[in-house]
Amino acid sequence: MTTTPTPAARVPGPRAIETAARRRRLLEAASELAAEGGYDAVQMRDVAAKAEVALGTLYRHYSSKDQLLVAALAAQASELQRRLALRPPRGATPADRVTDVLRRACRALEREPHATAAMVTALSSPDPDAAAAKFEVYATLRTIIADAIDGHDTGDISEFDGVLRVLGHVWLSTLSAWVGGMLSGPEMTADLTAAAHLLLDGRA
Amino acid sequence: MTTTPTPAARVPGPRAIETAARRRRLLEAASELAAEGGYDAVQMRDVAAKAEVALGTLYRHYSSKDQLLVAALAAQASELQRRLALRPPRGATPADRVTDVLRRACRALEREPHATAAMVTALSSPDPDAAAAKFEVYATLRTIIADAIDGHDTGDISEFDGVLRVLGHVWLSTLSAWVGGMLSGPEMTADLTAAAHLLLDGRA
DNA sequence: GCCAAAGCTGCAACACGTTCTACCTTTCGG
């Protein structure tokens, strides 16, 4: 009796653990394939095989390719947020801090261009199955910008709501343009920096 | 000799006329199918059939579905520009005129939601074949905004280059979000209006 | 005139996202 045989029935149970592990493997497989060859290289049969899961199971968890990729992006955005909490953006003014965050984020994304392209492609697909995951990504991105605007003190962020929304749009659009080859990396950064200064300089 | 038999060899020739007519029919067919059922309803076999053209011919002119749809969008953007030249935007300040233009454009787009969805979907696809047509659309949109900023007089637009780029990004991103169901029509207009005022009020 | 190139046609074929079927195993409320 020293090693409680069935501890409390509140532990997940082996089946649930297996299921969670499968989901994790699926996201990992998708990310790896995306990093290697971009959107087209993420083929559902390959993802399933790489995660050692049946194709039907993949579709049970992620009901479309775009949903899968957006979920992977959401996970990555969360991790970016976590890293930013550890090393907060530097800069005296809101505009400087926002610029710093966006620049860092872009550098990280440019380091894995294929993966970024795949995930941004999925993010800008109109697939309604992916809507929930897209909301999550949007929310995370806006939180990241909001945290940069108020340098971890402050209160009245609500005043910046419009700025926040506009900056979010510019971020997504520049990313999308970069992925589509319409904008180079430096141009993307330049547009983002310009937007941050236009929207934030001379305000609060 | 009164009716010059072969006028000057500078006239297009019957073959070229036929070819041009085929291209026009293809764009029309694509637009109609898009208006009826959106992106998925634009099926290449159906477009070819509706335009009374072989599938291979469709691909000779437009090397992908996305390129075809972006070309249709480019044509529509040109027409919007023409209509705007006839009825210039109203408003005393640049921000007011830009808001007026964007509001009008959005209303036009919301009137054909399926067609808009199809074309915006194609526009935000990363298809490199469509890059040239995408550039054309981007350029037209920026010209439209630029014309609204300077009320058909003025000179130094270059000073507004950053504003122009940022507004273009916001326009595309809100459209994309609207198509993806992440933003309602009024929300889209609100974000655009907010951006115009944030970027233009208190400047020149 | 003649011939290569360009442009078309009709149709077969392929690839990959997605769906469906048939069947098995584990979990859990009664």
Add this chain to the structure above:
DNA sequence: CCGAAAGGTAGAACGTGTTGCAGCTTTGGC
């Protein structure tokens, strides 16, 4: 303990974008 529900597997099958092919006609330079 039982039976239904949930979650899995293997694999066939379907739809649609895209490509390839064989042959036809028109065009334009020589």
